[in-house]
Amino acid sequence: MSPAEAAQRIAQLRAEIAHHDELYYRKAQPEISDFDYDGLKAELARLEREFSTAAGVAGADTPTRKIGDDRSEGFARVRHRQSMTTLDNTYDEAELREFHGRLAKALGAEDLAYTVEPKVDGVAVSLTYENGRLTRAVTRGDGEEGDDITVNVRTIRGLPAELRGASVPQVIEIRGEIFLGEDEFRRINQLQEEAGEAPYANPRNLAAGTIKQLDARLVASRRLEIVLYGLGYCEPAIVASQTAYHAQLRQWGLPVVEQFWSVRGIDAVWAAIRELDGFRRGFAYGTDGAVVKLDSFEQQRHPKVGFRGMAADGQAEAARKLSPRWACAFKFAPDRAETRVRDITIQVGRTGALTPVAELEPVFLAGTTVKRATLHNADEIARKDVRVGDAVLVEKAGEIIPAVVAVLVEKRPTESRPFEFPRECPVCRAAAKRAEGEVVWRCPNPECPEKVRRRIEHFASKGGVDIEGLGEEVVALLLERGLIRRIPDLFRLKREDLLPLKKSGEIWAGNLIAAIEARRTADVWRVINGLGIPQVGAAAAKDLARTFRTLETLREAKPEELVRIEGFGEKTAVAVRRWLDDATNQELIRDLLAAGVQPTPPAVAGSALSGKTFVLTGTLPTLTREEAAARIEAVGGKVSGSVSKKTHYVVAGAEAGSKLEKAQALGVPVIDEAELRRMLGM
Incomplete structure (x- = not known):
């Protein structure tokens, strides 16, 4: 491979890995298995070493020098007191023994003490307890700062708000994993199917999506769970080993992993991993491996151990810590089965993304019959050279997502x-297009029937205007019968149009029409979010609603007005203005208004609280935070997740934490629920 070819492949790998990071960390919709992802990063790291002097390689921003980033819009950013890193993965016994060999050499000892525990397939979180009280919960983010999800984490049953017992430090960061149990996952998917909605792909993705919801009541309804195992910042130090720390977590009444081994020597580590593999499917949570750690904290801090991203003498060699050298994740071989590709079909998404899908001969895998598997995108098909008729290995990554991971070329038909x-x-047969730097081909036709169906589903979904009973099945039926063609047609439906569609037509039709009528006056932010504007999620839709108040005003928004919105960058502003400039989208807004949609704007400007920023902290006596936030927003106020000099009021309840302290330090007025009620006229 020439330097020029290497530079080209390096650029391609960086783009592909960045694409998968976006899907995994931000969208909770991974396309490939951890094994395949690690393979891409390993290839990139090798090429970067071998061709470090090639043009565009040295000094460039690269995935091998950073960790994924799960930060999202709508959440306050909080800096970790101690970096929250990820683990390097190993996949076989030889790699595990190499891990031990490096530590034995660095520490000058062969008989090292280790701990082994299940690797929980969930969402990483860091909990801060101050003087024994839970004050903050933060996602991993980029490892240095994450999203404040305290309100949502407080809904998790079984997580104590206060540590019990002795040896409670002044401040401690306790790391763990938020997950959704298999039974709860099945319950939620059953409700989805009954409502005509698409089932969720797997528990990990649903947990990741749930914990980032802005509605804590929805989070509470999904019964998330948590296990804790890791130690971040701690003052003063209380234990000297992972074994002692695990015991301390139990004494404090915190949920911990179901199995935990303290062993000595790599042979004992391997025996523990094999034992874990034998009964891991009986756990309450999904587990895709084992976590192996040096037991001694002193050995973990040894100058020749430490973290990748730090040199052997303890000095920094990178901008941040990346992964500990004293721990690794041993990944179990995913459940795989051999089958044959009957056909390759293309799915069309709401944005026009063309996604290839392998139609398979049915095969039983990890407890379910698999008939289809994703092939992700055109580049992935070409890289694996998947063909119709091929014998392939299908894997359930994370034991849930079906994906084609390998082609058995030796069994390939000659033709x-x-x-x-x-x-x-x-x-619709429109010519597909692929934007520069993207891996996805898209249908550009705004009237493509499949895109229309997906757009209507999105508009009616819970994240949009939330029309009860209008799921995928009903949308497809209405389109098939020619009763609707576009979103505005929903609001022109009549009861008599629906009566012939179902046996229980009278009741069903009445309920659906009533549900649609009720959403004619949905909050304007819900309508904006339902329109599917690029770069605009729920938080950005609320910002647009507060700024422009009506769809008519939003249509005329100037680029400079969009950029001035707090939290909007140039990229978001450009995406919104480009969408608004499109003639098809202008017609969509006109038709919605003509169909009688009259979105409810935020409270009238001029109210005493209009434009005022509130921060809610602690537990209020009678109002939930969501209820308080809704009341504030209804009179034109804004609710923020963090305290700053721009904050007008902090509403403090019981167990108010660091936000209260920051408000006092900045001189921000602090009020209680009674005063808030007085201000709201309640």
Whole structure:
């Protein structure tokens, strides 16, 4: 490989890894298995070492020098007191023994003490307890700062708000994993299917999506769980080993992993891993491996151990700590099965993304029958050279997501031909387009029937205007019968149109029409969010609603007005203005208004609280935070997740934490619920 070819491949790998990081950390929708992802990063690291002098390689921003970033819009950012790193993965016994060999050499001892515990397939979180009280919960983020999800974490049953017992430090960061149990996952998916909605892909993705919801009542309804195992910052120090720390967590009444081994020597580590593999499927949570750690905290801090991203003498060699050298994750071989590709079809998403899907001969895998598996995108098909008729290995990554991970070339039919990714939409036949720097081909036709269906589903979804009973099945039925063609048509439906569609037509039709009528006056932010504007989620939609108040005013928004919105960057402002400038989208807004949609704007400007920023902290006597926030927003106020000099009031309840302290330090007025009620006229 020439330097020029290497530089080209390096650029391609960086783009592909960045794409998968976005899907995994921000969207909770991974396309590939950890094994395949690690393979991409390993190839990139090797090429960066071998061709470090090639143009565009040295000094560039690269995934090998940082960890994924799960930060999202709508949440306050909080800096970790101690970096929250990720673990390097190993996949076989030889790699595990190499891990031990490096530590034995660094520490000058062969008989090292280790701990082994399940690797929980969930969402990493850091809890801060101050003087024994839970004051903050933060996602990993980029390892240095994450999103404040304290309100949502407080809904988790079984997580004490206060540590019990002795040896409670002044401040401690306790790391763990938020997860959704298999039974709860099945319950939620059953409700989804009954409502005509698509089932969720797997528990990990649903947990990740749930913990980032802005509605804590929805979070509470999904019964998330948590296990704790890791130590971040702690003052004063209370224990000297992982074994002692695990015991201390139990004494404080915190939920911990179901199995925990304290062993000595790498042979005992391997025996513990094999034992864990034998009964891991009986756990309450999904587990895809084992975590192995040096037991001694003193040995973990040894100058020749420490963290990757720090040199052997303890000096920094990178901008931040990346992963501990004293721990690793041993990943179990995913459940795989051999089957054959009957066909390769293309799915069309709401934004026009063309996603290839392998239609398989049914195969039983990890407790379910698999008939379809994702092939992700055109580049992935070409890289694996998947063809119709191929014998393939299908894996459930994280034991849930079906994906084609390997082609058994030796079993390939002689007449097979490479798959040619279509250059047109399979539904409307419009020429497909791929933007520079993207891996996804898209259908550009705004009237593509499949895009229309997906857009209507999104508009009616819980994140949009939330029309009860209008799920995928009903939308498809209405389109099939020609009763609707676009979003505004929903508001022109009549009861008599629906009566022939179902046996229980009278009751069903009445309920659906009533649900649609009720959403004619949905909050304007819900309508904006339901329109599917690029870069605009719920938080950004609320910001747009507060700024422009009506769809008519939003249509005329100037770029400089959009950029001035707090939290909006140039990228978001450009995306919004470009969407608004599109003639099809202008017509959509006109038609919605003509169909009688009259979104409810935020409270009238001029109210005493209009434009005032509130921060809620602690537990209020009678109002939930969501109820208090809704009341404030209804009169034109804004609720923020963090205290700053721009904050007008902090509403403090019981167990108010660091936000109260910061408000007092900045001189921000602090009020209680009674005063808030007086200000709101309640």
